[in-house]
Amino acid sequence: MPEPTAAQLKDEGNESFKKHDYIGAIIKYTEAIALDDKNAVLYANRAACHHALNKYLDAVDDAHMATEIDPGYAKAWSRLAASRDALADWRESAHAWQKALDALPNTNLSPVERQQKEQYSANLKAANARLNGPPIVPLSMNEKLGKFPWQIATDMLPELRRAGPAKVSSSAWVIALAYEEFSKGVESMKGMKIIPQSEKPGTFVHRGNLEASSDCSMSLLYFGVYTAQGLTDLSNGFMRDDRVFHINQPNWIEMYNQQVYFEVTARKAWDSEGLETENGWDDVRPALAVTVRAWLMRAAFEGGLRDQPQAGVQYYRRALDLVEWGRTIWKDVPKSSRGAIFEHSFLIGIRSMYLKMFMNAYTDDPGLDSKFPLEQLKEEAEYLVKESEIAVQTRGDEPVDPGFISSFIVYPNGLAHAMIGFYHVQMARYATNPVEKMFSYVKGAGEYTHASSKYPEDDELCAWYLNCTMDCMRNAGVPIENFLMIATGLRDSVPKMQKIWAVSELAMGGRDQKIQANLDRADELMRRVADKTLTLEDPVPL
Incomplete structure (x- = not known):
């Protein structure tokens, strides 16, 4: 029996797409691309499948490839634009919608082309409106409100260190050590200098956190042995506790972009398989690290600063997929090599960060038909519970600081239980049976x-999740x-929380x-029990 041709595989993919079997369609289009990798339609069709599965970054990659192969393919540009829309990347979206319009004939349009023109024009107008909307004001915190948690926690560390094991359970360790790494990353950003070269107009010298050799790449000169610590420290601090993220100067975003560009260029960020055999681990390790860490921070910016959690989910998912893939194929490679x-x-x-962003994306698009399904949230949370429990059992004897176990094992376990709690609350809201x-x-x-039990008593999340417990209990009667x-x-934990987390x-x-509303409700119930209008066995009244 002869092997199927690319055209036959494309037709099979189209049939699967019509049946909403998008994964099946992707398989067929991928097989067709293996036989005909210069066919723009195959990439555009696979992009449509990725978009239907809410995998917008993959859709962007395929649609972009389609436009590279055939710059005059209007449908490819429209699929690229639609995926950029889904990522709230309005500048690139507007550019792609304009390209889609430009690819249509100027005269003698068919009815389908007229409809496409109307749709593309409307979408271009919408993208430009979002692009030219009010500027996003970066999240900042007013120092007049009082000391920030990381400042208070840093002041507490000497006393905690003197106390030894008796004071290991404190959120001060977590947020102070997160701040220590985050602030080191900020200092690296501040040390970045861009110097125009008079002998080469249009090129620049980037002077960063460097030590010895020279490497010239993409019109950038690097002096010294490169020590990509800026992005590493920022992302490490953020991963320890994302509450440490703050912007304390007006050019913070600009400095960050310069730092990432510098690191990505110097380390030639990883974008394909097999580099470990071509270049060796000494090159691949930092390339992979820069790639993953840049995705993590991009996710944080999209979901936090830009308030576009649906985009943040995409970047966290991509980082998660790469790390899971690497852990599988390089499972026998020592840490010193793979990183x-x-x-x-x-x-x-x-x-953990992906799970929080997924919940935020669901909150923006709630309901049983959300693009960010509650069942998936629950499954991801249950998986995190298992992973954190395995981590406890398999952790080696490598020495770590007191905040490390909390940041990467205990807190994630608590977060996962909180997400499962969120799932049950949402399901209660949609339940029709009392x-x-x-x-x-x-x-x-x-x-x-x-979840509350996984946090130290002086962490605000210990109190907050107890408050969520009371909300559920009240609704359950x-x-x-x-x-x-x-x-x-809850009443006992609030003063401990306020010591560090008042701001x-x-x-x-x-x-x-x-929190006070629930405590007031408890006081009212105690009065009613005391005056015998209610008993302790009665259900909490709504």
């Missing part, structure tokens, strides 16, 4: 209680006695007012 990004703790750190609704809230309360028991724990993003979002 820290393939360590289990690093993988857990990425999965009994199912009640049990979902009860399950949510259990998960939030478990649990006995007043159980509600008051959690209220006692935080969560606090600025109404944390203390929401």
Whole structure:
């Protein structure tokens, strides 16, 4: 039986696409591309599949390849533009929509082409409107509000070190050591200098965190042995505790972009398989590290600074996929060769950030038909629980600082339980059966209680997840006695939390007012129990 041709495989892919079997279609288009890799239609069709699966970065890659092969292919440009839209990349989106319009005939348009022109024009207008909208104001914190958590925690470290093991369980270790690495990264950014070269107009010398040799690449001169620490320190600090992220000067973003460009260019960021055999691990290790860490920070900027969590999910997912892939194919390669990004703790750190961003993306697109399904959120959270438990069992005897275990094992476990709690709360909201609704809230309360127990008493998340527990209990109508028991724990934890976390993003979002509302409700219930209008066995009234 003869092997199928590229055209036959394309037709089979088209049939799968019509049936919404996008993975099956991708397989067929990929097989066709292996036979005919200069066919723009195959790449454009595969891009449409990736887009349908909400894998927008993959869609961008394929659509871009289609436009490279055939710059006059309007549908390829439109698919590139649509994927850029999904990533909220309005500048590139507008450019691609314009290219799609330019690729259409100027006269004698067919009915389909007229419809395409109307659609592309409307989408171009929308992209330009978003592009020219109000500028995004980077998140910053007002020093007049008081000391930030990392400042207070840093001041606490000498006392904690003197106390030894008795004071190991404190969020001060986590946020202070996160700040230590994050601030080192910022200092590296500040040390970056760009110097125009008079003898070569249009080229620049980048002077960064360097030590000895010279390497010239892409019109940039690097002096010294390169020590790519800026991006490493920033991302390490962020992964230890993402609450450490803050912008404290107006040109922070500009400095960051210069740092990343410098590191990506100097280390030739990894973009293909097999480089370990071509160049050796000494080249591949930093190339992989820069690539993954740049994706992590890009995800943080998209989801945080730009408030586009759907884009942040894409970059975290790409980093997660690369690290999981590397851990599989290079499982026998020692850490000294493949690098820290393939360590289990690093993988857990990425999965934690991905999970939070996924929840934020769901919150922006809620409902049972969300592009970010609740069931997937729950599955990812359950997987993180298992991974963090495995990490406890398999961790070696390598010495680490007191905050490391919390940042990369204990806190992720708590986060995962909180995400499962969030899942149950959402399912309760969509339940039509009162009994199912009640049990979902009860399950949510259990998960939030478990999450709270994973954080030190002086971490705001210990108190916050107890507050979430009380919200669930109130909606479930649990006995007043159980509600008051959690209220006692919450009341005890608040002063400890305030010592470090009085000023935080969560606090600025109404944390203390929401906690106080539940504590006030508990006080009211205690009064009603005391005057015998309610008993401890009665359900908490809504």
